Amino acid sequence: MKVKEVADLVGISVRTLHHYDEIGLLVPAETTESGYRLYSEDNLAMLQQILFFRELGFPLKQIKDMIESPSFDREEALALHRKMLLAKREQLDRMIETIDKTMRHAKGEIEMTNKEKFAGFDFSHNPFEQEARERWGNRAVDEANAKVGRMSKEEQHALGDRMNAIYRNLASLRHLPPDSVEAQAGIQAWYEFLQTMGHYTLEAFKGLGQMYVDDERFTRNIDKFGEGLAAFMRDAMAIYADRGKSQ
Structure with missing residues (x-):
């Protein structure tokens, strides 16, 4: 089947199929001398697999890694x-x-x-987890999930209260310079909190702060504690990480 035929069959765009080809996720079985992409039955089976993963929220990079794994079944x-x-x-x-x-x-x-x-709401699966895995690797995320999974409900609530207390404290400091003693003390408390959940390098900590601003989902949730908190934390986390690396 030609790319347009596959696109019409599946209900996705030709551009999407071209992108899958370009990143090596779904390479057509054949390309004619005139440049037409031709898809085989095996290609269609793999495309179905890819779209199942996409429907469940997996990023393309992770899908590619999984289906290329020798152990993939x-x-x-x-x-x-x-x-x-x-x-x-x-x-x-x-x-x-x-x-x-x-x-x-x-x-x-x-x-x-x-x-x-509130029946039916389920926040046990972090919507940002796959992105965190893709950017920073699995170790910190896996360690954090394992620790939370071993906690009782009471311990999990206490953990959430502690995290919120750190956010509220930082929100009260957000009008100070991010390199101030108070701001850096607040950010150190956040860094130490994250270290109790998993191993975050200073570089990963700095990158996490940048993500707070780059990803509007993070910004929206963090700024609920105070407008501008996400940007303040980004700046303070970068200063904390750079100072730590220079010591």
């Missing part, structure tokens, strides 16, 4: 896709039920407990 991957999609469907069903109940509650037809209002 397509049947195992499909079984994993099915398991993840069933879990996703179950969560969506719970959220739809919560919406229906909330609409009835708003009309005065039923009463809802506070717990029922």
Whole structure:
């Protein structure tokens, strides 16, 4: 099949297929002398696999690494896709039920407990985890996840309270120069907190601060503690890391 035929069949753009070819993710079985890309049945099977991974939120780089691994098994991957999609469907069903109940509650037809209002929400999977893995490697993320996984619910809540306290303290300092004694003491508390969760090098710590500004999702969440906090933390973290590397 030609690239346009594949694009129409699957419902993606020709540009997307060209990009997959350029990065070596899905290379057509053949390219004619006139430059037409021709896709085989094996190509289509691999494209299906890629799109399953994409649907589940995996970045292209990680998909490429996985499918090129000597240990990659397509049947195992499909079984994993099915398991993840069933879990996703179950969560969506719970959220739809919560919406229906909330609409009835708003009309005065039923009463809802506070717990029922949040049924179906699941934040146990960090939406930024894959990006963190891609940028900084698996070690820090795996160590952090393992430590949190071994904690009781009470310990996890205490950890969250500690993290929020650090953010609130930094927010109170954000109008000071980022190289001030107070700001650097606050950032050191953040660095030490992260070190209790996993191993972060000073370079990774500095890069993490830059991500707070580059990624609007981080900026939006951090700035909930105080407008401009993300940019302040970026600057303070860079100063802390550079000073640490020079010692």
